Amino acid sequence: VLDSTFVRIDTDEGLSGWAEGCPWGHTYLPAHGPGIRAGIETMAPAVLNMDPRRAGPINRAMDLALPGHLYAKAPLDIACWDIAGQAAGMPIAELLGGCYPAPIPVASSISTGTPRQMLAEIEGYRARGYRVHSAKVGANVEQDIERIRYLEENRLRSEVIFYDANRAWTRAEAVTVMNALTDLPVTFEQPCETLDDCLAVRRLTSHPIGIDERLDTLEDMTLIVSEGIAELINIKINRVGGLTRAARIRDLALAHGIGISVMPTGGTVLADTDAVHLAQTIPEPHRLRVWSCQDMITVDPAPGRGARVDDGMLSPPDEPGLGVAPDEEWLGEPVAVYLPGSE
Known part of the structure; x- marks a missing residue:
């Protein structure tokens, strides 16, 4: 059984970026599914209100908030690229x-x-x-x-x-x-x-x-x-x-x-x-x-x-950004929501 975390980042412009974080079990590498969610909880206050199109500053903010733990940072970074692509009207590639x-x-x-x-x-x-x-x-x-x-x-x-x-x-x-x-x-x-x-x-x-x-x-x-x-x-x-x-x-x-x-x-x-x-x-x-x-x-x-x-x-889809989003009804209610000022 694989433990996936689906991440959605919403912007004040109405765009939403999606990404998935999924380690290959808990013993393959130093990564595990619950660790992604714990890492996001730690990093969320540091990146809320930042411009998701600015990948460099966002990654620096994550590094300052939580050194290491790259696998927990990946879905946040990818979701930001999804938003950047949508904003530019271009696929991520x-x-x-x-x-x-x-x-x-x-x-x-x-x-x-x-x-x-x-x-x-x-x-x-x-x-x-x-x-x-x-x-x-x-x-x-x-x-x-x-x-x-x-x-x-x-x-x-x-x-x-x-x-x-x-x-x-x-x-x-x-x-x-x-x-x-x-x-x-x-x-x-x-x-x-x-x-x-x-x-x-x-x-x-x-x-x-x-x-x-x-x-x-x-x-x-x-x-x-x-x-x-x-x-x-x-x-x-x-x-x-x-x-x-x-x-x-x-x-x-x-x-x-x-x-x-x-x-x-x-x-x-x-x-x-x-x-x-x-x-x-x-x-x-x-x-x-x-x-x-x-x-x-x-x-x-x-x-x-x-x-x-x-x-x-x-081949990747031709749509702007990532080009795919999950069925939210299939996902069900989110296990965590982070909002500005909620830390």
Whole structure:
């Protein structure tokens, strides 16, 4: 079960901005659903009455009110971008630097299993038009080598498979697997727990490495660039604190020729839509993929609206701002309301 927080910011001009914050459970990263709501309660007095179009001052006000806790700041930042886009009459992607309008491949998420089980899962997504897959590894060194070889032998030439260890390998395990597969042109994602671990592996291996769970801040991105840790990154909007901070990370990555995937940490079509807005500001070949968990959830707060997976691709809506808002009747009464002077 995922714990999502839907945020609406209202303005005195009659515009309302929406966003969603959704950690992937409570154990995946240092973030949890109730923490978003607690963080908003703390930060609300600091941002009420501010102009939501001024992303820089708003983010500074949040930082002064609550250092850290980026995941709690993300929905406030995104909702402000929604308002800014509506006020300007432009989609968020255009405000974030300009849109490269081609649809973006959506990566499937393939669970660790036997090689045949994993291939069967890929074939299921393949039948639905998916061309990019994220295959989870990290359970056993010998089995991981077998899995990767089998999947590469059965991969279509039009497909890309990223092998995602999700921090599961030790340094020795990562080096063993990667060096056993030097004949294959494959990419490994977050092989070890820390950036230091991944740098140590980088120095002993030749495959491209992607950083995901250990990219939280612009300082992390600066270290990745300066030390040459990775050739690819995953920007997860909720984890890095929203679109304002994500755009800074994007720009540094592009300046150094690093490939970029953009993803929600989890959530519904609202989270998918803010991610694809940022993704559409990244030019090819640096724009790699997005991710969506639309096929993993059983509820839909905005039926038929927002960014929808179509033949394995995702595009943002053309409407100003985020371009999607949830059904408020479906959401029910808000659990908290913050007004000027209510602190």
